[in-house]
Amino acid sequence: MASGRWWRRAASTTWRSLTVWAAGTLTMMVLAGLLPDFQLQSAGGDSLTRVAVTAALGAGAFAVLSALVWPLLVRALLLVPALVLGLVVFFLNGALLLVALRLVPDGRGQVSPETAVVVAAVMSAVASATGGALAVRDDDAYRRRLYRLADRRRRRGPEGGTCPPTPGTVFLQLDGVGHDVLRRAADSAVMPTIAAWLRDGSHRLTPWRTDWSSQTGASQLAILHGSNHDVPAFRWYEKDTGEVQVSNRPTSAAELQRRAARHTGDDGLLTLDGASRGNLFSGGAQQVAVVLSVAARRGKENRSRSGYFAYFCDPANAVRTALSFCAEVGREIGQSTRARLRRKRPRVGRGGLYPFVRAFATVVERDVVVAAVIGDMLAGRSAVYADLVAYDEVAHHSGPGSRDAEKVLARLDRSLALIEKVAEHAPRPYRIVVLSDHGQSPGETFRTRYGLTLQDLVRAGCGLPVPRAARRTHSGAEARAAVRAALHRPVEQAQETAVRGSRRRREPIVLASGNLGLVSFPDVPHRMSREEIDARHPALLPTLANHPGIGFLLVRSERHGAVVLGAQGAEVPLGELVDDKGPLAGFGPGAADAVRRTDTFPHTADIMVNSWYDPDDGEVLAFEEQIGSHGGLGGAQGRPFLLSPSALSAPVEDGTDLVGAEQVHRVLRRWLREGDGPQVPLTESRRIPRENSR
Template identity: 65%
Template sequence: MPQPGESRRRAAGRSALRTVGRVLVVWAVSSATLALLAGILPDFTIEAPGGDSPTRIALTAGAGAGAFGVLSALVWPLLVRALLLVPALLLGALVFFLNGSLLLIALRLVPDGRGEVAPATAVVIAAVMSAASSATSTALAVRDDAVYGRRLARLAGRRRRHAGDPPPPTAPGTVFLQLDGVGHDVLHDALTCTPPAMPTVAHWLGGTHRLTPWRTDWSSQTGASQLAILQGSNHDVPAFRWYEKETGQVMVCNRPSSAAELERRAVARTGSPGLLASDGASRGNLFSGGAEQSALVMSVAVRAGTFNRPRSGYFAYFSDPANAVRTAWSFSAEVGREILESSAARIRGDRPRIKRGGLYPLLRAFATVVERDVAVAAVIGDMLAGRSAVYADLVAYDEVAHHSGPYSKDARKVLTRLDGSVRMIADAARYAPRPYRIVLLSDHGQSGGETFEGAYGVRLRELVRSGCGLVEHGRRARGKGGAEARTAARAALRRPERGRRAEEAECAGPTSEPIVLASGNLGLVTFPDIGGRATLEEIRRRSPDLLDLLTGHPGIGFVLVNSAERGPLVLGPGGGEHEVATGRVVGPDPLAPFGEGAAAAVLRTDGFPHVADLMINSACDPVTGAVYAFEEQAGSHGGLGGPQSRPFLLHPAELPLPEEPLTGAEALHSLFGGWLAGPRAEPDRDPLPPARDGSRTPSSTLG
């Protein structure tokens, strides 16, 4: 019988032979790819001017492919790390030129100088060779769990564990994946249709996971929801953007400086660093949650000493040139998909019709491809590193639904691609040093409907100015598509953020004139020359027609204003009034169409220090849930009305829920904090989501 030491040596020998075999196969495929491209491309040759024998050509191709492979393995990681000083969004584009440069150097090393290629062609050849070698390596590794796990670790930029490292924890870690903007009903339809639009997640539903809705605050948008979930408080976040009188500045939730300030305020209010403070990681979010490990996070992008941190996720991803190739092809395909889909929408005459030209196709591709791929790779790396909690935001659906509508075919296709990302993360959990529970959630939903301007031919700003007796001046400021993706792209490019007063300047003239801002179907009106919060009585003395004009408009559901005599007061159509502090209603209740909990949400916001002088919520169709966005959006969120206030939580079945409904994003912070704190029950291992080959894998833990 072989001794234990001999068995280990034999096993090591077999592993070494398999590794050598894989290297030889990849080398052969790369050589064949190089030879084939030399025969196809007119300005690329690997033979002498007088011709060579097939054997000589094969040897030349092998030498060129081998040199390219060695240079890629040794030089590439160093180049990418040096490029952390380059704006992150440009890194993916530079990958191709650097990869082509490595191929040019490799061909210079071919004996007798037979390798000749034009520089532009070298870029194409290098991309094809990287893709071919990566596909071959993955195909060979897919049946070998140990090799596949090491490959995942390398692609994610994580080192392998070594003898002497502390043992990995046995308690399950938790991965929170935020599918931005996906409402409960949208997800339910995607999981229960035939065939399901999200087959991986559909397999979990009813087995390992449970689906439940929760209710947002009045400000149903990522800034308010995610700040509460990650930092524990969204106090004084009345909307996505708002004006602060004492500083004369506009706060915007996804602007790096604003996000940093909001996080600072939340930490000061709660006294806690955040949900992820204990060995956590924050990926692609607006806020850090107190995580030491953060990448692509807005609130840390402006911190001193974090120059490279926001782009570290890009390095981890682009350190493999094959990733850059795959993402670039997907990026190009997404741009083409957007152009085709927007053209088809114009031909069909879809309403509302949202402008989708200019830079929007590129911004959509950045949000749905680049941000997604980098965030998924970062999450996989966090799991392989054994982190206790990971929170990542996948923004693809939200970006597309804003322009195509939350129930559109375009948005449904994005859900299918997001399912693939979830599948990849679930599969990678098999190779993590600890079991993982995967929680899916959304920060808000989206409500469809015609835009306010499209339905009534007037913008909210124009209506407010008319009610104040002011004449519209200057050119109309056109809304820009892809606003959230635009801000993320500017951060990735290291472009300076727009001046904090710039948005105010677009919305107001002299300081005596009202400032009108929009957050989906929620409008905010501020009178900057009135100290403190303007009262109902002051506004009526100043602009007697304004409130009647607003509440009498068919596109406006209600207006919140503070009365010096009656306290916070909601005004609505038909002379309806609702005193939210006392509950007293006069006439038709303006909040009735917005469902149970609307009054409590409005009353809470009324207590914020920076609530606007007037908070205007659009009307809502009680049957369809359609609202009128004050921005140029086919699907909107930010206020009350329709599915936007009803996001979802899909959680492992063994994790407990409170008996009462989940209301407000701060309730999710408390719930998730309890899950992370314990007790740490062993996760249910049967049934399990399928492994890559369709089998049930005991080493995978998804709750």
């Protein structure tokens, strides 16, 4: 029996190889007839049979070189930035064709270098389409073909060992997609796969509420590692180390992951046969690809880029993704030009390198991550967590409800449909859970509305010089007037004094995370009190609290402990803070608890600044150049979703809210234990001794 299956498999493989070879030969002959710089015959001319033989030899040599040399070339380029790799592969493919034609006897194959790139791209695409069409008819071949797209280090399932019959779980994070955005996309058929899951009752949709820091660094760290303690924002200054931590910086991501593991005593959600793909953090998985917290590792086996190698080692994938990349760059240029010509508001700059950054996030990273997930499923891994960042990137610059972002949602839905289809070929059943880490709130930028940045406003409140353009704005004039009133002297004199004093002490550090701002005084080793801030800069807190673009401030008081400040002298001790009243009016349920929790963090800034929020239209004012933002309190940014199979237990009891990313982590842990799946205790999975965790 085994011998018979081997012969059938060998015969099937041979047939597919010959068919793909024939398709490549025919493609080469057609291109030779269409392209003047591509010849498959001698100067005196040859018969059609001779041309066909030359084409067959060239196509065969190109196929062999692609199979043998291409993976080595891509591996050698692993240290090249991924964005560059996605472009270089286009030209390497053409170089392989040049080499292949030189191997044809009698020098009948001639092509110019620029034409070789086009010919190689077309041939790779045809070979991929032909091979894929043939493989779909054969379940085993289809499984093997998709499996080659991803990491091959660990093989399980029918070809590499016994795969357990218990269900595996795939967690797919749609970065930045809010609950209401997903619901609208499903109702309007923008995401038909999601709509079908909800319509047939196979999945349930549950909103959840983020912490004050509504951004990927805090949410995903807690979802994967169980804790986001002491993560006050996307970026923040730490006085004890003198460093700025940035969630999407590899060294910071690695440090945050270590801190979370030390805090919980647990490596993470994915420690038992898990895989982490495209995330900021590993979740304790041994199988990682395109994971930022391991990106600082260097060497031959740079595991953070293993996913790029697994994908680009197939030249057909490289060509297809490169073409999609170029199309996305053109799409972004066209969309931004149209928005500029129509004078669309709000709008931010989308020039420079942004079209390439967007194309990388929406095409390259999506293709690599989806391919890695497919490989994990076909390898039978128990738990996979992957982040698809396409929507978040586009919504920041085009707006969360824009047509541009809607088109990205439609393409993400097709990726979900593909993964659902692959699950039918997997060696074990899979439960597909889709979730988001936060939403996005619309609104113009703080600088667009008021003509100055948060840093300009802080400097004005401190009596420090601000850019001349900011001083000329109405908001800048108001800030200078507040300084003059507080100091009882001309603002110019206050600025002059501050300039002289800045030589003796460092200026404040102002950082922005969406519509959340952080102000720190680096020369003071502890968290400054309100009284200390007033003694040094009497106008700063009134200037900030009374500005129309500011919602509220959090500072520490020597008399009352932490207090929240609002406009017109509003001051509420943290213990008396309640939702939807006082400075938090309109910010919704859970705002007070979120502020209280952040106040307990060791690295909370001297002044935490949350922007103005309009509950009627859900708009905030971003302190960064984004018209779709997240990071603070206010609107859809704090309301992501959890879409889970109905076969799993409900995330929370009816009438109970799902609050905080740490609670989401506990829900996912519970699901991994259900259905006789992998046993992942809440506190005992690969525990780390707290004293040795560093």
